[in-house]
Every structure is written in structure tokens, then in C-alpha cells.
Amino acid sequence: MSGRKAAPALYDRGTLVAGRYRIEECLAWGGMGVVYAATHIELGHRVALKFLRGDLASDHEAIERFLEEARMAAGFRSEYVAHVLDFGHHEAVPYMVAEYLEGVDLWTVLDERGELGAGEAADWVAEACAGLAEVHAAGIVHRDLKPENLFLTRLRDGTTRIKLLDFG
Secondary structure (H helix, E strand, C coil): CECCCCCCCCCCCCCEECCCEEEEEEEEECCCEEEEEEEECCCCCEEEEEEECHHHCCCHHHHHHHHHHHHHHHCCCCCCECCEEEEEEECCEEEEEEECCCEEEHHHHHHHHCCCCHHHHHHHHHHHHHHHHHHHHCCCCCCCCCHHHEEEEECCCCCEEEEECCCC
């Protein structure tokens, strides 16, 4: 997903989804979806809501690919794959609910800092490979591997962890 251009907003701040998720802000968008930060209003924790783009909401093939991505990601409990928690439809537009990750994608890091140090790059590549190995062992191919889909999130202990996003 790329947040570098104005996102094609589907929903406004404050929109209530499924009676339990309140949209806070648009985070990013890409070829198939728009991602929002939202709050689960009863539990009080943040989540990421990824909606199929509005112009694809009636495309049965796109809907099936989106649903398949949600099913696949929901099946993983890897420390290297973003967890999908829920799936549904809002105003006939499919969405998935994923863990909210604090951090930044690798593209942004590279864009801001330029070259990475060899040790840091090797660590992040090893983590991405560990996630890919788990996904591939399950018979799944990540069809959109790129720096924008490698997310660097901070763990509670302050360390950085790569999480695979957006399987395409």
C-alpha cells in the first residue's frame, strides 16, 4: 500500500463499521484497498480496517481475491505476518480487520534514510524470509512482495520486527 498520494477516501472519520469499529483516519491505499485506523468501540483498542476499493466492490473476482487474502492471513499466527482478526461487509463493500501496527513500512525508511547498514539490512531480510518461509510452507505465495509491504513495527520491548502485509 502506498500513502504517498491522497487516498481515495471511502469513509469519513467517525464512520461506524459493523456497529463496533469507529474509523479514525485513512492510513494508506493501494491497487485493491484502502486502509484506515479504527477503534473497537467496546474494547477500546485500535485496529486496521482494510476495505476493498469502492470501484472494485462489485467485481466478483476482486471480492474473491480479497476474501482469500483475509482467510489466508487469518490462518497465520506468525510473529512475521500481520494478523487478520475479522471480516465483513459495510455498505456492500468487503473489509477485513487486522492488528494495528505502530511503525513504518520499509519503503519509507529507505526513502528517508537511503542505504541501510549491512547488519540492519541482514536482520530485516532474515525476518522477512522467516515470514515467507512460514507462508510458503502453508502453500501460499506472497504475490506482492515489495518494501511497502514489509512493515517495521515496534514490539513492547522496543525491538523492531518485520511484518508481512498485503499478500496481493
